[in-house]
Amino acid sequence: MIPKSHPRYESLMKREKIIDGFKRGIVTYAGLIAHGRGETFDYLIGEKSEEFAIEATKVAVAAIKLSKNPVFSVNGNVVALAIDDVIKVADAFNMKIEINLFYRTGERIRKIVKEFKNRGVNVLGDRPNARILGLDHARALCTKEGIYSADLVLVPLEDGDRTRALRNMGKKVVTIDLNPLSRSARTANITIVDELTRVLKNMMRFVDVSENAAREILSRYNNEKVLKDALKHINQRLSLLATLPQDKW
């Protein structure tokens, strides 16, 4: 049991969720590594939603609002960390939820479907009837009514290869990734450089954006600038910290 008074309580609780998900067969081995990489970038960013992240989150919300068949693609880490907020966001934005695993096994799919069923939610992905074009192996499996026909896919913590394949199919891709240098971050149309659980909460703050406002927000957006702002932020933050005594870090 981690006491709430622990200075790193929130970070440790997220780690516990990932470990618990791993023990229950939802998170894969590589998911543990992916989480550690995310933690590192979050440390460098400062563990809060910065302006570049808020801006991209607003744009993501605008794009989702204007899309016709938006799909929220979930993997093991996303489910372990944030299943309840995934359900809230999908519900608020009329998004279908589809399980799309990089390390796909029938057993992991069944376990994740059950997590959602236990909360009264039906998800897509357990009976795939289509493939993401240009990808080999089981990670390409998807559904016609979900990812295959989606005009927008929200793919947090995603692999760059699949992000590229989805874009090649003409879809708008929104990703959430703490690493602004990842291929996925650089390939998506909209990259939110922020921590998944913070982003899902922030999305709910912007749920009431009107269609006109959404169009306006989208028309001004430049993803490359957002990625550069994230890099500049990390750079400036570290440079500043390096001038301070260590008890101020």
Ligand code: PTJ
């Ligand atoms: O469940 P599966 O089989 O679909 O596998 C999922 C993982 C995450 C293992 C798979 O997609 C993978 O290997 O992903 P990558 O290529 O490691 O990319 C994950 C990215 O997410 C990395 O750039 C991490 O920095 C980032 N990341 C990790 N945790 C978080 C995060 N970004 C935002 N919020 C997090 N909590």
